[in-house]
Amino acid sequence: MTVSADDVVAGLARIRSRIEASGRDPETVTIVAVSKGLPPDVVTAGVQAGLRDFGENYAADLATKVDASPGLRVRWHFIGGVQRRQVRTIAPFVALWHGVDRIEEGTEIARFTPGARVLVQVNLTAEPQKGGCRPGEARVLVDGLRGEGLDVRGLMTIGPAGEPEGARPAFRALTRLADELALPERSMGMSGDFDVAVQEGATIVRIGTALFGPRPVRDGARR
Secondary structure (H helix, E strand, C coil): CCCCHHHHHHHHHHHHHHHHHCCCCHHHCEEEEECCCCCCHHHHHHHHCCCCEEEECCHHHHHHHHHCCCCCCCEEEECCCCCHHHHHHHHHHEEEEEEECCHHHHHHHHHHCCCCEEEEEECCCCCCCCCCECHHHHHHHHHHHHHCCCEEEEEECCCCCCCHHHHHHHHHHHHHHHHHCCCCEEECCCCCCHHHHHHCCCCEEEECHHHHCCCCCCCCCCC
């Protein structure tokens, strides 16, 4: 799969136009380009198109892309679930951890990168297959992570599958909870539902296919 800088420029323009149509200044919303499942050259194309923030779900893939992108000014976001045994390998490169939902994860991050910037993942759909603490546990977790010396910047959530409008209650609840905790960042919304997330107060959106097109199917995998 080949993605050119021109392709990304066009995708980025469409996303910014949709953010503006949702009633927000595109400059107030950080677009994290999710390069999950794509070859390392998409990072080069993305940087050439003006992107700086890139997100990966898997530690090994992030490490591979870091090695393949020397000299590029990239802010790496780790947006998957944090496995303690993998923290050591990627901690030096991660600018923001999106998926912290247990104090043990925070302890390990702080061990290798004291003062690291993190988001607390909250499960607002009660779906057992999704990570995230319960909403009622967020305050205690935020305080605990701060006690580990981490810089808790905000909250993150994943909307339910289905029509974008169905994600609105979860996104609205995350913004309300972030306000209650006086946290500035709200990472919510992906390619299929970021318009709704932006309307409900997202400050960070995580965009893959809307920027880069459909991901290639890996051997033995189905769409």
